[in-house]
Structures are given as structure tokens and as C-alpha cells.
Amino acid sequence: xxxxxxxxxASGMGSAKSGTHHFWSMKVSSVALxxxxxxxxxxxxxxxxxxxxxxxxxxxxxxxxxxxxxTILVGFKHFNDGAQVLIEDYVHGFMQKILIILLTCLSYGAxxxxxxxxxxxxx
Amino acid sequence: xxxxxxxxxxxxxxxxxxxxxxxxxxxxxxxxxxNAMLVTSLLIVWWFLAAATxxxxxxxxxxxxxxxxxxxxxxxxxxxxxxxTLAGLRHLIWDNAIGLxxxxxxxxxxxxxxxxxxxxxxxxxxx
Numbered sequence: 293x294x295x296x297x298x299x300x301x302a303s304g305m306g307s308a309k310s311g312t313h314h315f316w317s318m319k320v321s322s323v324a325l326x327x328x329x330x331x332x333x334x335x336x337x338x339x340x341x342x343x344x345x346x347x348x349x350x351x352x353x354x355x356x357x358x359x360x361x362x363t364i365l366v367g368f369k370h371f372n373d374g375a376q377v378l379i380e381d382y383v384h385g386f387m388q389k390i391l392i393i394l395l396t397c398l399s400y401g402a403x404x405x406x407x408x409x410x411x412x413x414x415x
Numbered sequence: 416x417x418x419x420x421x422x423x424x425x426x427x428x429x430x431x432x433x434x435x436x437x438x439x440x441x442x443x444x445x446x447x448x449x450n451a452m453l454v455t456s457l458l459i460v461w462w463f464l465a466a467a468t469x470x471x472x473x474x475x476x477x478x479x480x481x482x483x484x485x486x487x488x489x490x491x492x493x494x495x496x497x498x499x500t501l502a503g504l505r506h507l508i509w510d511n512a513i514g515l516x517x518x519x520x521x522x523x524x525x526x527x528x529x530x531x532x533x534x535x536x537x538x539x540x541x542x
Binding site: 334341347402410412 | 446449450452453456457459460462463464466467470473474477480481489493496500503504506507510538541542
């Protein structure tokens with residue numbers, strides 16, 4: 293096996309069938325965020341600075357709560373995909389795998405905390 | 416494995432001898448603003464968690480976010496968010512093989528920088 297090049301070992305095996313998947317995920321989430329982000333900035337930015345009772349009442353309404361939950365969900369998915377490329381560009385080998393796993397835990401963890409909190413406020 | 420010389424070849428693109436270009440600067444700024452947004456996102460998640468926990472905990476998180484330092488972080492994030500959004504829009508346009516000529520790409524680069532500052536100021540006035 294030592295005489296085989298990387299090219300030779302890949303040749304004839306066909307494509308991995310997932311070449312554009314990451315690109316497409318980024319594209320879908322970025323188009324979604326194009327709409328979600330302005331709505332989130334206006335709703336969250338509008339209520340930030342109000343007192344506790346006003347914040348509780350505001351996120352008990354469906355629109356601000358759904359916008360906030362969707363923005364956090366799609367935003368952290370988009371962040372996860374984007375930051376993964378950042379890691380892949382600058383870190384290689386074993387450390388790359390470790391960082392991508394930690395990144396994924398952070399992204400989904402933070403999204404879960406955010407959505408749980410909003411659900412609790414809303415319900 | 417088989418390519419024994421891998422890692423021992425001249426490196427490209429020799430960042431240190433390049434003159435900074437608008438296209439490369441706007442590109443790296445997109446990455447920086449996008450990833451820096453993690454800090455703000457975590458602060459906002461913390462704010463929601465605090466609101467869902469108790470009134471006294473909310474006062475802590477809300478006090479931080481509405482302090483002068485929180486204001487500064489959120490203001491810079493607001494610009495970063497708009498910059499990243501407009502730069503992302505430019506990428507969505509580029510994906511259709513439109514606007515890739517250097518002239519057009521640079522014009523859109525100026526539009527992204529100017530537009531992000533303009534929209535940030537408008538947002539600050541509205542909210």
C-alpha cells in the first residue's frame with residue numbers, strides 16, 4: 293500500500309455523493325437568515341431595555357417568540373457550518389476533528405438552551 | 416502518505432508580500448464578523464435563559480447587556496451583523512456567476528461597507 297498515491301486510491305471509487313451538501317446547507321440557512329435576522333433585530337432590539345414584566349409579556353406573544361426561536365436555531369446551524377470551514381482552513385489532523393466536535397457541541401448546546409428558554413417564556 | 420514531499424513545498428499565497436485589496440479585505444471581514452457573532456449570540460442566549468429562570472437573574476443579565484459596555488458590544492455586533500448579511504447577499508449573487516468581474520466586485524464591496532454603516536445607523540434610530 294505504501295506505493296499507492298492518494299490519487300490512485302481514490303480513482304475509480306466514484307464520488308462521495310455529498311460534495312455540494314455543505315454548500316447547499318449554507319445557502320439555505322443564509323437565505324432564511326436574510327429574512328429572520330432583520331425581524332429578530334427589530335423585535336429583540338425593540339424590547340431590550342424594558343423591564344422584566346414587559347419582557348415576559350412580549351415573548352408570551354407568538355410572533356416575537358417564534359422569530360427569536362427560529363433565528364437562534366437557524367443562526368447556530370449556520371454558525372456551526374461556517375465555523376467548521378474556519379477550522380478546516382486553519383487547523384489540520386487530529387486537532388481539527390477535536391475542534392469540530394467541540395464546535396458542534398457548542399452550537400447545538402447553545403441553540404438548545406436558547407430555544408428552551410424562549411419556550412419557557414412563551415408558554 | 417505516499418506524497419512524501421507534502422508539507423515541505425513553497426507556500427502560497429505569500430500573504431505578507433501582497434498589497435491589501437478591497438476584495439480580500441471584505442472577504443476576511445465577512446469571516447471575522449460571522450465568527451465574532453458567537454459572542455453576541457451567547458450573550459443573547461444567556462439573556463433569554465436568565466429571563467426564563469427568575470426576575471433577579473434577569474436583572475443580572477439585563478443589567479450587563481444594557482450597561483455602557485453591553486451597549487458598545489451590541490452596537491458593534493449590530494454593524495457586524497449587517498455587514499455579514501450584506502456580504503452574504505453578495506455571495507448569493509456571486510453564486511449565480513453574476514458580478515464576479517473585479518470592477519463589479521469592488522463596487523459591491525464598497526456598497527457592502529457603506530450599506531452596513533448606513534443600515535446600522537438607521538437601525539439604531541428605529542430601536
